[in-house]
Every structure is written in C-alpha cells, then in structure tokens.
Amino acid sequence: MDVVKLTPEQTAALYKQRRGRNLAMLVVLVGMVVMFFALTIVKLSQQ
Amino acid sequence: MSESAVPVAEAGYVTGASLRDWLMLLKPRVITLVVYTGAIALWVAPGHMHPVVAAIALLCIAVGAGAAGALNMWFDRDIDAVMRRTAQRPIAAGRIAPEEGLAYGITLAVASVLLLGLATNAVAASVLAISIAFYVGIYTMWLKRRTPQNIVIGGAAGAFPPLIGWAAVTGGTALLPILMFAIIFLWTPPHFWALSLYAHDDYKRANVPMLPVAKGMRHTRWQVLIYTLVLVAVSVLPWVLGVAGPIYGVPASLLGAWFVIDAIRVVRDAQDETGRSLTKDAPARATFKFSLLYLFLLFGALAVDRLGPWS
Numbered sequence: 001m002d003v004v005k006l007t008p009e010q011t012a013a014l015y016k017q018r019r020g021r022n023l024a025m026l027v028v029l030v031g032m033v034v035m036f037f038a039l040t041i042v043k044l045s046q047q
Numbered sequence: 048m049s050e051s052a053v054p055v056a057e058a059g060y061v062t063g064a065s066l067r068d069w070l071m072l073l074k075p076r077v078i079t080l081v082v083y084t085g086a087i088a089l090w091v092a093p094g095h096m097h098p099v100v101a102a103i104a105l106l107c108i109a110v111g112a113g114a115a116g117a118l119n120m121w122f123d124r125d126i127d128a129v130m131r132r133t134a135q136r137p138i139a140a141g142r143i144a145p146e147e148g149l150a151y152g153i154t155l156a157v158a159s160v161l162l163l164g165l166a167t168n169a170v171a172a173s174v175l176a177i178s179i180a181f182y183v184g185i186y187t188m189w190l191k192r193r194t195p196q197n198i199v200i201g202g203a204a205g206a207f208p209p210l211i212g213w214a215a216v217t218g219g220t221a222l223l224p225i226l227m228f229a230i231i232f233l234w235t236p237p238h239f240w241a242l243s244l245y246a247h248d249d250y251k252r253a254n255v256p257m258l259p260v261a262k263g264m265r266h267t268r269w270q271v272l273i274y275t276l277v278l279v280a281v282s283v284l285p286w287v288l289g290v291a292g293p294i295y296g297v298p299a300s301l302l303g304a305w306f307v308i309d310a311i312r313v314v315r316d317a318q319d320e321t322g323r324s325l326t327k328d329a330p331a332r333a334t335f336k337f338s339l340l341y342l343f344l345l346f347g348a349l350a351v352d353r354l355g356p357w358s
Contacts, residue, residue: 017064017065020065020066021066024066024069035103035106038099039099039100039103039165039166042097042099042100046097
C-alpha cells in the first residue's frame with residue numbers, strides 16, 4: 001500500500017479529525033437507537 | 048509527537064475533510080427548502096400523525112434529499128471543479144474521495160427510504176425513492192449536460208416533498224399536494240434561470256448547456272417571465288378550485304403580482320445586443336432572492352390557511 005509520511009502537526013490534525021468523526025458517529029448511532037425506540041413505543045401504543 | 052505514516056487515501060483528511068465537509072455534501076440549503084415544503088404538506092394533509100412519526104418522516108425526507116445531493120456532487124465532481132460557485136464542494140476540491148461520497152450517498156438514500164417505509168407507509172417511501180432516482184438518474188446523469196431544458200424537468204425532483212409528506216399522513220395523494228408539486232415544479236425554472244443569468248460564465252466554462260449558454264440571455268429573460276406567469280396562474284388554483292381559502296389565495300395573488308413585476312424588470316433590464324446586462328444583473332439578482340421568499344411565504348400562507356374555518 002502507498003503511504004505518505006506525516007509531520008507531527010499533520011499527525012495531530014489527523015488524530016483530531018478522526019476523533020471528531022468518531023464522536024459524530026457515536027452521536028448518530030445513539031440517535032438512531034433513541035429514534036427506533038421511540039418509533040417502536042409509538043407504533044405499539046397505536047395498536 | 049513523532050512522525051507517522053498513513054495510507055495515501057487517508058492523507059487527504061489531513062488537508063481538510065472535516066465533519067462540516069460531510070454535512071456540506073448533503074447540500075443543506077436545498078434540504079431547508081425540501082423539509083419546509085414537506086412539513087407544510089404534513090401539516091395541511093387531513094388526518095393525524097403522531098409528532099414522533101412526523102419528525103422521523105421529515106428526517107427521512109431531509110436525509111433522502113441530502114443523499115441525492117451527495118450523489119449529485121459525486122457525479123458532477125468534474126464540472127463542479129471548474130465552476131467558481133461549486134469549486135469548493137468537498138469532492139470537487141479533493142477533500143473527500145469520490146468513492147466515499149458515492150458510498151455515503153447510496154447508504155443514506157437506502158436508509159432514508161427504508162426508515163420512511165417503516166415509520167409511515169410504502170407509498171411515501173416509494174415516492175421518496177422515485178424522487179432520489181429522478182434527481183440522480185434523470186436530472187444529474189441524463190439531462191443536465193444534454194439539454195437546456197435540464198432545469199425544467201429536473202425541477203420535478205425538488206417538487207416531490209409535498210407528495211411525500213401528504214402520502215406519509217394519508218397513504219395516498221389528492222388535488223392539493225399535486226398542485227403543491229406543480230407550484231414548485233413551475234417555480235424552479237424562473238428561480239434557476241434568474242441565477243444563471245449572472246452565473247452563465249460558470250456554466251459555459253463547465254460546458255453545461257444552461258439556457259443562457261445554449262439559447263442566449265435575451266431568450267432566457269423571456270423564459271423567466273413566461274414561466275413566472277404560468278407559475279402565478281397555477282399558484283392561485285388551490286383557492287380557485289376550493290382546496291384552500293382566502294388566507295392562502297390573497298397572499299398568493301399579491302406575491303404572484305410581485306414576482307411578475309420582478310420578472311418584467313428582468314426582461315426590461317438595460318442590456319447590450321446579446322442580452323448581457325449593463326446593470327450587473329440587478330433585476331435578475333433581485334428576482335432570484337425574491338423567488339426564495341415567494342416560495343417560503345406562499346407555502347407559509349397555505350399552512351396558516353389550514354387553520355381557517357373553510358378547511
């Protein structure tokens with residue numbers, strides 16, 4: 001696999017952005033859990 | 048911190064692929080309009096929808112529209128890169144890899160359709176799927192680069208949300224959502240052609256046959272006026288046909304008159320023999336801005352009208 005060498009500053013920026021994306025993914029996943037739970041409750045209550 | 052080695056594909060992130068880029072890939076400005084018109088349809092449709100289900104339906108409409116936007120940016124990355132207005136889009140600027148943009152768009156499109164089907168019904172989910180396929184397949188891939196009428200037919204893609212919202216509540220369709228569809232469909236050409244009058248150099252550079260490039264600016268000015276007249280006629284039909292009351296009808300007439308006056312100013316703008324503006328396209332810029340306000344107020348009036356005794 002082709003690789004590129006990163007400077008310490010670029011490495012720090014890369015880690016920061018990875019962390020940001022991971023946090024965003026966490027928010028999305030938790031949001032989906034909450035949404036599906038709420039939808040299930042609503043659907044059950046309407047039956 | 049020491050030096051590290053990462054795959055070339057990931058190195059692009061270092062230069063700027065941020066969370067904001069992933070959000071920009073969804074064309075948030077377009078989503079605003081789509082969610083707004085979809086929400087109005089949810090509101091005016093007869094019947095009751097639980098607020099949680101309504102919120103999920105709107106989320107699905109937003110994500111579906113965003114997915115279509117991402118797929119549009121994936122396919123159009125070559126022409127986006129040469130147009131000033133779009134050169135900074137995440138894929139065109141190289142901050143997001145094309146295949147990642149494609150996967151992102153497909154995933155969100157499939158997820159939004161499936162979730163809408165689960166939360167509401169198969170009709171609403173089918174219309175959402177058709178709208179995404181229409182925008183990506185018919186407009187982006189087929190028409191945009193082939194015909195100056197691209198905006199006319201492609202505008203239908205942005206007109207689907209009222210049909211989706213109505214179907215989510217009722218499981219079907221009716222005269223009012225069809226008229227709402229027609230209004231957005233007819234609103235799109237004068238809205239975009241007003242923009243293209245002062246952004247035509249961009250389209251020319253990208254070899255996109257937008258009307259001012261293909262048929263000239265004088266022709267485009269007249270088309271803005273003609274479509275505005277048809278739009279205004281259709282916009283009062285909900286009142287004339289009795290599916291909306293005067294709270295909608297009166298503002299629709301006044302806003303329509305204003306839009307027509309703006310379109311006449313576009314035709315009468317001081318211009319050279321080719322139709323190029325000598326006023327830095329002031330009337331076209333004003334018409335573009337007003338067209339956004341027009342749609343916002345028109346649909347807002349429809350929502351308020353729903354509260355009237357005739358509803």
